[in-house]
Amino acid sequence: MTAVASARLILTRLHEVMASRSQPQRKLDQVVEIIGESLDSEVCSIYLLRDGALELFATRGLNPDAVHVTRLGVGEGLVGTIAANVEMLNLAEAAAHPDFAYRPETGEDRFHSFAGVPIIHRARAIGALVVQHVDPRRYEDVEIEALQTTAMVLSELIAHAGLADDEQALASDGGPMILPGLTLVKGLASGVAVSHQPRITIDQVVAEDIEAERQRVYRAFDKMRDQIEAMANQAEFGKGGEHDEVLETYKMFAYDEGWGRRINEAIDSGLTAEAAIERVQQRTRMRMRQIDDPLLADRMHDLEDLSNRLLRIVSGQLATAATQGLKRDTILIARNLGPAELLEYDRRRLKGVVLQEGSLTAHVVIVARAMGIPVLGRCEGVLRHVADGDELLLDADKGTVTLRPSQAMAEVFDARFAKSRERQAAYATMREVEPFTRCGTRIQVMINAGLRDDISMLSMTGADGVGLFRTEFQFLVSATLPQRERQTRLYRDVLDAAEGKPVVFRTVDIGGDKAVPYLTSEALEREENPAMGWRALRLALDREGLLKAQARSLLEASAGRGLNVMFPMVSEPWEFDAAKAVFEDQLAFLKSRRKQLPEAIRYGAMLEVPALAEVLEQMVERVSFLSVGTNDLTQFLFAADRANPKLAERYDWLSPAILRFLDRVAKGLVGTPVDLGVCGEMGGRRLEALALLGIGYRRLSITPAAVGPIKELIRKVDLEEISAAMSGWLRHPPLSLRAALSEWAEARGIESD
Ligand code: PEP
Ligand code: MG
Numbered sequence: 001m002t003a004v005a006s007a008r009l010i011l012t013r014l015h016e017v018m019a020s021r022s023q024p025q026r027k028l029d030q031v032v033e034i035i036g037e038s039l040d041s042e043v044c045s046i047y048l049l050r051d052g053a054l055e056l057f058a059t060r061g062l063n064p065d066a067v068h069v070t071r072l073g074v075g076e077g078l079v080g081t082i083a084a085n086v087e088m089l090n091l092a093e094a095a096a097h098p099d100f101a102y103r104p105e106t107g108e109d110r111f112h113s114f115a116g117v118p119i120i121h122r123a124r125a126i127g128a129l130v131v132q133h134v135d136p137r138r139y140e141d142v143e144i145e146a147l148q149t150t151a152m153v154l155s156e157l158i159a160h161a162g163l164a165d166d167e168q169a170l171a172s173d174g175g176p177m178i179l180p181g182l183t184l185v186k187g188l189a190s191g192v193a194v195s196h197q198p199r200i201t202i203d204q205v206v207a208e209d210i211e212a213e214r215q216r217v218y219r220a221f222d223k224m225r226d227q228i229e230a231m232a233n234q235a236e237f238g239k240g241g242e243h244d245e246v247l248e249t250y251k252m253f254a255y256d257e258g259w260g261r262r263i264n265e266a267i268d269s270g271l272t273a274e275a276a277i278e279r280v281q282q283r284t285r286m287r288m289r290q291i292d293d294p295l296l297a298d299r300m301h302d303l304e305d306l307s308n309r310l311l312r313i314v315s316g317q318l319a320t321a322a323t324q325g326l327k328r329d330t331i332l333i334a335r336n337l338g339p340a341e342l343l344e345y346d347r348r349r350l351k352g353v354v355l356q357e358g359s360l361t362a363h364v365v366i367v368a369r370a371m372g373i374p375v376l377g378r379c380e381g382v383l384r385h386v387a388d389g390d391e392l393l394l395d396a397d398k399g400t401v402t403l404r405p406s407q408a409m410a411e412v413f414d415a416r417f418a419k420s421r422e423r424q425a426a427y428a429t430m431r432e433v434e435p436f437t438r439c440g441t442r443i444q445v446m447i448n449a450g451l452r453d454d455i456s457m458l459s460m461t462g463a464d465g466v467g468l469f470r471t472e473f474q475f476l477v478s479a480t481l482p483q484r485e486r487q488t489r490l491y492r493d494v495l496d497a498a499e500g501k502p503v504v505f506r507t508v509d510i511g512g513d514k515a516v517p518y519l520t521s522e523a524l525e526r527e528e529n530p531a532m533g534w535r536a537l538r539l540a541l542d543r544e545g546l547l548k549a550q551a552r553s554l555l556e557a558s559a560g561r562g563l564n565v566m567f568p569m570v571s572e573p574w575e576f577d578a579a580k581a582v583f584e585d586q587l588a589f590l591k592s593r594r595k596q597l598p599e600a601i602r603y604g605a606m607l608e609v610p611a612l613a614e615v616l617e618q619m620v621e622r623v624s625f626l627s628v629g630t631n632d633l634t635q636f637l638f639a640a641d642r643a644n645p646k647l648a649e650r651y652d653w654l655s656p657a658i659l660r661f662l663d664r665v666a667k668g669l670v671g672t673p674v675d676l677g678v679c680g681e682m683g684g685r686r687l688e689a690l691a692l693l694g695i696g697y698r699r700l701s702i703t704p705a706a707v708g709p710i711k712e713l714i715r716k717v718d719l720e721e722i723s724a725a726m727s728g729w730l731r732h733p734p735l736s737l738r739a740a741l742s743e744w745a746e747a748r749g750i751e752s753d
Contacts, residue, residue: 007269010038010146014153015206015270024161028058028154035131035150036060039143043111043132046154047072047079048119048164054079054128056106057163061132063107070103074125077101078114083125084384088117090144092136112136115144119151119158124384126164129154141283148282152275153205177403179379181354183396184365186705187374188417189352190410191329193390193403194321195383196337202315205275207267216273217263220314224306225254248480253303273314281307305338326350331392331401333382337364347371352394354401356382369451376401427708431462435714437693443714444699445707446504448679452490455497457704462711465502467627467701468566468679469494471550472508475516484549491557504564504627504701505554506606507547507579511535531635531642536569541578551586559596566627570605573618580622606679607665608632616668623674627701628665630680634658653682654741656733659691663730666696677701686713687741687752693717694726716750 017030028046036044043061047054056062056070075084081099082089091097094114102109115138116130129151131139139147158164207213228250253259259280266276284300284307312320321332322341326349336357342364353368358377368375374396386392386403393402393413397420402409435443446467447457458466474482474490482490494503510516511534527533540547554563567579580603590597603622607613608629619626630653635642637658638651662678669676677699682688684706690713692700702710725744734740742752 006038007142007146007149010034011149011153011206011270013038014150018153018157018206024157024163025058027157031150031154032058032060035129035147039131039139039146041131041133043108043130045130045132046119046127047083047130048127048158049074049083049125050163050165052165054083057127059106061111063105066103066106070106072101072103077103079116079128079130082116082118082128082130084381086118086120086125086383088115088144088148090115090139092138094132108132110134113138115139115147117144117147117151119155121155121159121164126155126158145279145283149205149269149271149275149279152202152278156202156205175404176406176409177385179382179385179401179403181376181379181382181399181401182358183399184355184358184375184377185369185373185396187352187372187394187396188413188420189329189331189374189394189396190413190417191331191351191392191394193333193386193388193392194326194330195386195388196321196332196334196341201317202272202274202278204272207270207272207275210267210270213267213271213273213276214264216314217260217267217276217310220273220310221254221260223313224310227309228254249302250306252480253306259303274311277307277311277314281311302338304336305341308338308341320344322346331394333386335383342367342371342373347373352376352392352396354379354382354386354392354394356380424708427712428460430708430711431460433462433711433715435711437714438716438718439720441698441719443693444677445711445714446502446677446679446699446701447704447707448701449494449704452493452497454704455494455503457707458498458501461704461707463501463704463707465504466494466498467504467677467699469503469505470509471505472510475508475510481516481546484553487550487553488557491554495557495561500561502562502564504566504604504625506566506568507537507540507550509536509568511539531632537567537575537579538569538571541575544582547579547582548586551583552590555583555586555590555598555601556595558598561599563598563601564604564625565601566604566606566625568606568629569609569632570607571609571611573615573622576603576605576619576622604675606632608636608680610636610661613661613665613668616665620669620672620674625675625677626665626669627677627679628662628697630658630662630678630682633661633680634682637661652738653685653688654691654738656730656737659695659726659737660730662692662697663695663726670696675699684710686710686750687738687745689713690717690722690745690750691726691737691741693719694722695730696723713750716748 013034014031017027017034020027032044032046043059045059045062046057048057053071053073056067059067072080074080078089078094078097078099091114093112094100111132111134113133113136114130116128118125119127119129129147131147262280263276266279267273271279281304284303322344326346328349329351330349331352331354332345332350333354336355337353350373353373353375355375355377356379358365358375365375374394376394376396376399379401382401390404393405393410395401395413402413405413435445437443444464446465447461447463448468448470449455449457449466450470450473455466474487491505554565565583567576570576587597602624604625604627605619605623606629607626610633612619631642634651634653640647640651666676676697678692678697679701681703683692683700684702686709689700689710700710729737729740745752
């Protein structure tokens, strides 16, 4: 029998049981028989959440005396883990799982393999459906899908019969709680919790008329495509730049035949249109968890966004939290959010976002950053613990969200919030102030950027230009390799927006951990040490077509004006020569075509591989400028992966090792025409910036939010004084250079942070 046919058979049998007049308990007993039989599984059990614990409600194969006796807490044992994570488990050897908890009364010790799926109602797990087998084997995808479909059918029955704890009981006990997460966009916010999750209730899972269901899906697809086209014409979404990339991805999915086909297959197996969309969505989620590549996973989240949209259209339940309108200052809660969904919210009321999933490279994060909305991601348990209307304090600087804060917690937060706002306001007044030191030296303060929208920060901060434009952002947010025309358009827009201020374009730094899915299978191969792998200029020189296209785009975009090009990860001088040659070739080509050329081209390199510092004199002859990338440089100096959270705080930028290194580089360039700067995160922190000024750095390219604080610092510094102090400390390092510097600063009325 084909998978579709057997799925349909299971569904028909389940439908008969559901339609019968039996008591709910009897129905559950029948369901475990049907599933056990169909999946040829010795055990099939249903656990339901009652009074806060998962109770064995029905079983085929386990000891019947354990029914209504065996109870597991949420998070306890495999069943509790399924419910806590709202995630399926598929294990060949159950006892080998760290969360396995043996319950003797069930007699389950004979069974080795185990698969279970959550029974979900309104985005929360209200139970679990489990199968077990004597032989150790992993259940196949089609079997897991059959379990998930059954769980959907059961969810309907359980909710109607009131067998499990309802939403109120599931929500928290009402006390304060602090949940940690990963900072995706920094900032502070407070407001009431609003679930984004469009509470779509699927009233009917089993189709009465398959053809009619198919037509409903077709119509919904048409409508959804119309909506996306309309979105493209909306001023906000269709502005170009990175939003264009998002839209391209959306279109790609909206017209993706594979997606439509899978939904059709699910309808063939006997599901209604709603249930079929949900079914396919669950499968996508399942796959998503197995994908290791964060970029690909992000694109799958975009698909989930569209899937929700389709479900809303087909079910006629169009209202989302966005369309219902936000009544008060709001912190939005969601498993994940698509960028288009975020843009539907009223910006005046939307103060922050907390996601159970989410990643730094997700489209929604890029859009949120442009909108200035703090986002906390990877906040486990947020969907479970937060109820709509709860007061929330979001501290995306520290990476926490506080639920239902006590009065004292709220006061502490308010004070912090007020101080941060005050500071922001004070720094904003620094916009017109030029960063001269107390002794009268003009320091160059520039910003790091990667998106077109970031350029507006130039006028908002009064920075001197863009010291690092990370061109790879366009590649990272794009579903396909950005074509030359698109690159040219972006670079031209950036230069236009910069209004004559210099912009240093860094050629793509992709590869390694920033793998882009479309860049051939080579790039997708897992590398042992991606940061030290085939990335940045290494990749660009091997894939000359890529660099050529970028060179041409940059040259054409800067026709009639100045162009600053910087190559990342230069490790030996010949790499710089080779990269420059690609640009010069393109320049010659444009010249031969009598195209307008850039007025002047300055070539520079990032100094982020320590080896380059050993051949500095060879670089001096070649480059107009050098920019120290302290993010990478320090990871290589300390052999400490910059992405590893366990090492994040281990080594200090203010260590004599780093500062002596940077000092040597600066001294090596004294008297040469090479323009030296720093463009790593280090330059945006006050004490670190102070140290850099003390060892001779006069150009800092930093995150826009740091421009105000760094300018304010510069105005208080006397360079002679700090360089004397620094050279003393570097000759004879104190126990803690940070402590010494901080004390030194404090004595001069310079705040450390
Ligand atoms: C650096 O390495 O310091 C740098 C600025 O580049 P990125 O952070 O993009 O690697
Ligand atoms: Mg770098």
